[in-house]
Amino acid sequence: MSTITEHEESTIVSEEEKPQEQLNGEDLHSDNKLTRYDSMDIESGKLGRRYHHGGGATKSGEWAVVLQLAFQSLGVVYGDIGTSPLYVYASTFTDGIKDKDDILGVLSLIFYTITLIPLIKYVFIVLRANDHGDGGTFALYSLICRYAKVGLIPSQEIEDQNVSTFQLQLPNNRLRIASKLQTKLENSNFAKYFLLFATMLGTSMVIGDGVLTPCISVLSAVGGIKESASFMTEDMIVGASVAILIFLFMVQRFGTDKVGYSFAPIICVWFSFIAGIGIYNFFRYDPSVIKALNPMYIVYYFKRNKERAWISLGGVVLSITGTEALFADVGHFSVRSIQISMCTVTYPALILAYTGQASFLRKNNLFVADTFYKSIPGPLYWPMFVVAVLASIIASQAMISGTFSIIQQSLSLGCFPRVKIVHTSTKYQGQVYVPEINxxxxxxxxxxxxxxxxxxxxxxxxxxxxxxxxxxxxxxxVLIMIMIWKTHILLIISYVLIIGTIEIVYLSSVLYKFDQGGYLPLAFAMILMSIMYVWNDVYRKKYYFELDHKISQEKVKEIVDHTNSQRLPGLAVFYSELVHGIPPIFKHYIANVPALHSVLIFVSFKSLPISKVPIEERFLFRRVQPKDLQVFRCVVRYGYKDVRNEQEPFERLLIEKLKEFITEDYHIGSEMICTNVDEVQNEGELVEDVVQCDNELVSVKREEAIERDVEYLDKAWQDGVVHLVGEHEVVAAKGANIGKRVLIDYAYNFLKKNLRQSNKVFDIPHKRMLKVGMTYEL
Known part of the structure; x- marks a missing residue:
């Protein structure tokens, strides 16, 4: 491998793009003007106007579809929060119940926590912040990135704003505060890094949740067997839980479609059981617990127990575990369906379950460690045990599927090493499986x-x-409320004071138990964030290196013209992540292999801060002038939930879209010529016949050129396609400090060597792949 360093003499492209306002305002009917910019704004604008559509909201009249989705959501979204009654009271009263009125205080805490956080915050506020139907931490980050240029890689182009799913619908009032905040974010490198750091932290915590949910749900459900099988020891319960967990992960390869969607009836039975048992216990033991609707019992609870009450909040907060799944999984369903299922089934069933358990504990406070199973009427014990185990498996499934989706989103933003993404469903686009992560x-x-x-x-x-x-x-x-929604400042303050304060109090309580197991998710998060940081940091350094050493179109023409040997029959596809210009790998390839195929396509994969890019708007092309070179640039745009080259004929699609571009390119060129001729026509009537003759001549010449280029492309495709992939060896530059050397030479290269290469990720056929080795000194 030869080495390219930052000090090596190389051609730097001086293709500076003009600001959006200036470009949009220019007269673009000039071929000379068009070739001055390294931009694909013309074609993308055409696509955006042709394929524009709305944000994918559910039609209000399709109630049958909405209700069907609401039913299906029960099996995917609510398994985690639905199984919380298995362990909430036991985790809250870890030292037993000292005062019976403490039960009322805890029930009141549970009631208002479920009402304010899952119901009001998530169902009625956060779900509005979906990204064209998709939710989760990356959806929020993508909305902010689209409104303010806070991305750390310089790949935000004017043409990307023409993607139909890119556009934001913005109100026009209260612009001053939003504009100030946007300006501060865009001008602050600290803010850009902090937003990316916060996104990584949030995703790492959700992945940690994906580890802990199966453990606590399965262990809680299986632990109930000791009520009727006293011979079961702790070791046997743990062993049975481990066996169930292994089985659960082994069936993930079949996909969420087969594993998850059939679970809705079981969760419906689960909610019916816990609601019915709750009503039974409420009337049988102590209906007076209805007094817990008075929030003063929370105040009395804290007065009596002080620090112990604050510590017990760590148990109460478990009643809302899995709430984030309401938002993260909205892409599988719709906002309206989630709202219906939560308000009509999940919320009432949970409130009845916790109320019934509180009534039972008022008369049987010694059974607090096994509240759930002790409160079940005798004849229902075994049916409830079976349903509880099944429900706990479903709860685990929801978070495991969410973890796979998060890894896919992280990968698309260059925040995670390349791993294999398997699309497990042809019906549901967002369902993926990641073998290594599983x-x-x-x-x-x-x-x-x-x-x-x-x-x-x-x-x-x-x-x-x-x-x-x-x-x-x-x-x-809060950032979205200020910048995008333009929410009234008083409503924002109210949200922060009510919801924000509650969450901060709960956070302080759970952190108190840091040394009692609370360190585990933070340890998971630190490991994952270290991996994400190492990969993203070197990923950005590589991108900037290629940006500094990109090749100008003039240099490409010079290289092609001076290639010693003739053009080879066939088509060559060069893959790169560089969006601006042609990557330095091309020059390196020619220096070692002085031969070129008859058609060259430089393909760049680009991730946009949106969930999905419609297939019609995915490919953008630009021809490297002059046309007889038969050299093209192609930017393939993906959203963070799009699956790259999985179950789609990428090569065939690339050729078909290139043919469409060639046709449109000639049409645009002829329109410009005709526009100039029409200007001559306006000067007098004497040239009218000549104009008509020229128009007909242009049309004939255009069709001949289109047919010639399309046939040339077809022949090159039939002669064979070679896929050229850069095999980049990344090393720290000479004189780099020890931290940079450890980061690049050891940490990054360790991850790179132990994970999949790009050809495996993009399913490039091995028999037609050629790796071009280069060394980057960063």
Whole structure:
């Protein structure tokens, strides 16, 4: 491998793009003007106007579809929060119940926590912040990136704003505060890094949640067997839980479509059981717990218990575990369907379940450690045990599927090493499976279950992961309220004072148990964030290096013209992540292999801060002048939920879209010529016949040129396609400090060598792939 260094003499492209306002305002009917810019604004504007559509909101009249989606959402979204009654009271009263009125205080806390956080905050506020139907931390980050230029890679182009799913619908009032905040974010490198850091932290915590949810749910459900099978020891319960967890992860390869969507009836039975048992216990034991609707019982609870009451909040917060799934999984369904299922099924069932358990504990406070199973009427015990185990598996499935989606989103933004993404469903686009991550999650779950053994310690860890993500979501939401929604300042202050204060109090409580297992999600997050930081930092350095050493179109023409040997029959596709210009790998390839194929296509993969890019708007082309070179640039744009080259004929699609571009390119050129002739026509009537003759001549010449170029492309495709992939070796530059050398030479290269290469990720055929080795000194 030869080396390109930053000190090497190389051609730097001076293709500076003009500001958006200036470009939009220019007369673009000039071929000379068009070739001055390294931009694809003309074609993208045409696509944006042709394929524009709305944000994908559910039609109000399709109630049958909405209700069907609401039913299906029960099996995917609510497994985690729905199984919380298994362990909430046990985790709250870890030292037993000292005063019966404490039960009323805790029930009041649970009631208002579920009402304010999952119901009001998520169902009625956060779900509005979806990104064309998709939710999660990356959806919030993508909205902010689209409104303010806070991305750390300089790949935001004017033409990307023409993608139909890119556009934001913005109100026009209260612009002053929004404009100030936008300017501060765009001008502050600290703010850009902090937003990316917060996004990484939030996603890392959700992945940690994906580890802890299976552990605590399965262990809680299986632990109930000791009520009727006294011979079961703790070791046997832990062993059975581990076996279920291993089985759960082994079936992930079949996909969420097969594993998850059939679970809705089971969750419906689960909610019916816990609601019915709640009503039974409420009337049988102590209907007076209805007094807990008075929030003063919370005040009395804190007066009596002081610090112990504050510590117990770490158990109460477990009643809202899995709430983030309401937002993260909205892309599988719709906002309206989630709202219906939460308000009509999940919320009432949970309130009835916790109320019934509180009534039972008022008369049987010694059974607080096994509240759930002790409160079940005898004849229903075994049916409830079976449903509880099944529901806990479903709860695990929701977070595991969410983890796969998060990894896919992180990968698209250059924040995670390349791993294999398997699209498991042709019907549901967002359902993916990541083999490496699946087995790492399984190993982590088994280790946590064997190491902690009880739900109490796992619950301490679980609470931190849950509250951290909620707090970060609120922080992002406040930015969106100010900049995008232009919400009234008094409403924003009210949100921060009410919701923000509650979450901060809960966060302080769960952090108190840091040394009792609470360190686990933070340890997971630190490991994941270290991986994300190393990969993203070197990813950005590589991008800037290629940007500084890109090749101008004039240099490409010179290279092609001076290639010693003739053009080879066939088509060559050069892959690169560089969006601006042609990557330096081309010059390196020619220096070592002085031969070129008859058609060259430089393909750049670009991730946009949107969830999905419609297939009609995915490919943007630009021809390297002059036309007889048969050299093209192509930017392939993906959203963070799009699947790259998985179950789609990428090569065929690329050729078809290139043919469409060639046709449109000639049409645009002829329109410009005709426009200039029409200007001559206006000067007098004497040239009218000549104009008509010229127009006909232009049309004939255009069709001949289109047919010739399309046939030339077809022949090159039939002669064979070679895929050229850069095999970049990245090393720290001479004189780099020790931190940079450790980061690049050891940490990054370790990750790169132990994970999949780009050809495996993009499914490039091995028989037609050629790797071009280069060394980048960063």
């Amino acid at each position: 087995y790492l999650l399984m190993l982590a779950c088994v280790c946590v279950t064997l190491g902690f053994r009880t739900t109490e310690k796992i619950g301490n860890a679980y609470g931190i992961a849950v509250v951290f993500v909620m707090t970060l979501t609120s922080a992002f939401l």
